[in-house]
Amino acid sequence: MADNLAQIIREAVAKGYQIEPKAFELMRKIAENVDLTWLINEVIKHKIDDKTIRAEDLENLMKGEKKETVEEMVREIEEPSNFKILLNIDNVKVLTGTAGYQRLFSSRYQKLVNLIKKRVDSSNLHTISEIGGERSARVAGLVYSKNVRRGSATILLEDETGRIEATAFDPYVVKGIQEIPLDSVVVATISSGKRKTFIIEAINLPDVPEHIPNTSKKKVYAALTSDLHVGSKFFLKEAFQAFIKWLNRREDEVSVRLRYLLICGDAIDGVGVYPNQDKELITSDVTKQITELTNLLEQIPSHIQIFICPGNHEPVRQAQPQPPISHNFARPLTKLPNIHLLSNPAWLEIEGVKILMYHGKSLEDIVATTPGLSVERPALAMRSLLKARHLAPIYGRRTPILPAEEDLLVIEQIPDIFHSGHVHILDSERYRGCLILNTGTWQMQTSYQLDMGITPTPAILPVVDLSTLQVVTMDFSKPVMRQQDLAQIRLQ
Ligand code: D5M
Ligand code: FE
Ligand code: ZN
Numbered sequence: 001m002a003d004n005l006a007q008i009i010r011e012a013v014a015k016g017y018q019i020e021p022k023a024f025e026l027m028r029k030i031a032e033n034v035d036l037t038w039l040i041n042e043v044i045k046h047k048i049d050d051k052t053i054r055a056e057d058l059e060n061l062m063k064g065e066k067k068e069t070v071e072e073m074v075r076e077i078e079e080p081s082n083f084k085i086l087l088n089i090d091n092v093k094v095l096t097g098t099a100g101y102q103r104l105f106s107s108r109y110q111k112l113v114n115l116i117k118k119r120v121d122s123s124n125l126h127t128i129s130e131i132g133g134e135r136s137a138r139v140a141g142l143v144y145s146k147n148v149r150r151g152s153a154t155i156l157l158e159d160e161t162g163r164i165e166a167t168a169f170d171p172y173v174v175k176g177i178q179e180i181p182l183d184s185v186v187v188a189t190i191s192s193g194k195r196k197t198f199i200i201e202a203i204n205l206p207d208v209p210e211h212i213p214n215t216s217k218k219k220v221y222a223a224l225t226s227d228l229h230v231g232s233k234f235f236l237k238e239a240f241q242a243f244i245k246w247l248n249r250r251e252d253e254v255s256v257r258l259r260y261l262l263i264c265g266d267a268i269d270g271v272g273v274y275p276n277q278d279k280e281l282i283t284s285d286v287t288k289q290i291t292e293l294t295n296l297l298e299q300i301p302s303h304i305q306i307f308i309c310p311g312n313h314e315p316v317r318q319a320q321p322q323p324p325i326s327h328n329f330a331r332p333l334t335k336l337p338n339i340h341l342l343s344n345p346a347w348l349e350i351e352g353v354k355i356l357m358y359h360g361k362s363l364e365d366i367v368a369t370t371p372g373l374s375v376e377r378p379a380l381a382m383r384s385l386l387k388a389r390h391l392a393p394i395y396g397r398r399t400p401i402l403p404a405e406e407d408l409l410v411i412e413q414i415p416d417i418f419h420s421g422h423v424h425i426l427d428s429e430r431y432r433g434c435l436i437l438n439t440g441t442w443q444m445q446t447s448y449q450l451d452m453g454i455t456p457t458p459a460i461l462p463v464v465d466l467s468t469l470q471v472v473t474m475d476f477s478k479p480v481m482r483q484q485d486l487a488q489i490r491l492q
Contacts, residue, residue: 005031008040012053017044022055034062048252079218081259081305085340086354086413087347089321093405100403101395105142105183108390108407109159112185113140115389115412116206125187129161136191136201139164143184146177153177155200157188166190166198176203178371181384184393206389211433213416216351216466221257223463226264226359226421227441229313230296231289233280234444235269237296239459239476244299246474254463254472260350261304264421264439265311265359267293273313274448286315286329294332302338309344311359311422319402320361320392320409321345345391345409351466356415358385360422360438362392362399369394375454378438379429382420386411386431417464424449424456428471435469437462 005027009019019027027036043057095103117125126137141157141164153174154167166188168174180186180203189202229235250256268289269281278284283292297306308325310316315329324341325333333339342348345358366381367373373381385391391409392399401409417435426440440457449456459477464470 005036008036012040012044015044016051017047018052020052020054023053023058026055026058030058030062045251046253048254081303082351083260083305084349085342085346086349087343087345087408088324089343089346089408090323092321092323092402092408095403095405097403103405104401104403104407106160107405108410109140109142109185111407111410111412112206112389115410116140116185116187119206119209127161128157128159128164131164131190131198132192134192136189138187138189140185140187143180143182143186146180146182148174148178153200155188155203157186157190164190164198166200167193168200168203170201173200173203179384180205181366181369181388181390181393183395184388184390205387207387208389208411208414208432208434211414213433213435213469214352214354215416215469216353218351219257219465219467220259220351221254221463221465222260222262222350222353223258223461224262224264224417224419224437224439225442225461226419226439227266227311227424227443228263228293229266229269229441229443230293231281231283231286232269232443232446233282234446235282236442236444236459236477239478240296240442242476243459243461243474244296246476247300247304250301254474258463259304260466261300261306262348262355262357262419263306263308264357264419265309265344266313266421266441267308267311268313269443270313270315276447280446290325290329291332294336297333297339298336300338302336304338306336306339307342307346307348307357308333308339309342309346309357309359311344312361317402319400321402322359347413347415353416353466353469354413355417355419356411356413357419358391360420362394363420363423363438365392365394365397365399368397375423376425377427378420378423378425379427379436381423382418382436382438383429383431386415386418386434386436416469424454424458426457426460426462426473428462435464435471437464437471 042061043053124138126139128139131137141159144156144158146155152167152169156163156165187204188200191199193199247255271284310322310325314325316322322344324343348355363378363381366384367375389411415434420438423438424441427438429436440460442459444458445456461474462471
């Protein structure tokens, strides 16, 4: 037995583990009665970062406090996956021209007013045509324009009965107006001022109510990511492969219990997306880029369900909502049974957790027009979208919006997780029970981003425990390319 003990200890040390003296004592005592090889292997399997074997580890296992062995965990994860695709937009009735946009905005207004009516006491909600009496009136309207000055802010508000120009002087209300995206629907309390002017006494976005998020009954993890940019010279292939290897090794609880991978747009780099992009592409053939993406994703264990929505680099219509990548391009991907191609945006329910995926193009417009917001904190810009209950409220800037019968960019339900990318900076926030995650990128800084002053946070993967909505981040940024290698690529 003593020989056996010495052998077991040697093996554990060779694997990089230290054995605490108390643990050593305990092992000596129990060596006669317990299968020590099994026990130590089990302890090691349950360890993630900790490299010390302690007496408690052994005791807990023997007491059966660590109820599950890895085999049990694996059995559990082999249960069928549990997800529903709640909204996948691939057939929109497209309209044209001004009339098309009028229909779209009317749909937006109706949907948001219905949401507002559920949220606030709507008994005294008036139309714009009814404003002007002695008393102040509450109206729901679309912010057509706004002009924020020092000490006051004027907005032009529109509903189906007309338009009204009204001004706020209260500093709190003026600040509120600064944060309201153009073309969003608000509830404003308006009173009459002197000489046929109107005063805004209060103004609010529809917002989401505080809610207790849905969570999974089982302990399962979902990896949320975006912006791989496969095909770009700046795609960090080695780092992404390190992620795939980690998934396959299944050495820790997170990788064992990881059942879902969400890719929120820009999976490939596409072509003709920004000036001189071709100089930064490994291949300017989109089909080859998709094949390369497929080659990577097929190495992911097949029990992991993969959901992919398009971004502004995919070969699909740019006007939002965007359909899933078409079969023409996606054929290699569709051969993998665990891959699900979704629209942008898309709604999912995974293990009971409601997830909104939206690539995030409109974040550029939100950041550009809202004082205090910046690309460094994309989760705060995402919070503005949640408050507006709309994924791309601002019309006519950098986010192309499709004229359609129905506005499918309204955030009609309350997500438990709101997932975006595009900005290439990992960031998260909690807002009223909702986990907001902007999931960064696997692409190093491009020359374009260098010019724009955008410093990405590549190859850091957030993984969400769906039973608690807690996030752990896995850092695959090493091995990354050295800066001098990058400089060389830029020079080419
Ligand atoms: O976007 C990567 C990053 O570059 C993201 O932070 C937005 C920014 N970006 C992209 N396009 C533009 C334009 N046209 N103006 C300003 N900033 C932009 P990606 O979609 O991966 O190229
Ligand atoms: Fe991107
Ligand atoms: Zn993008």
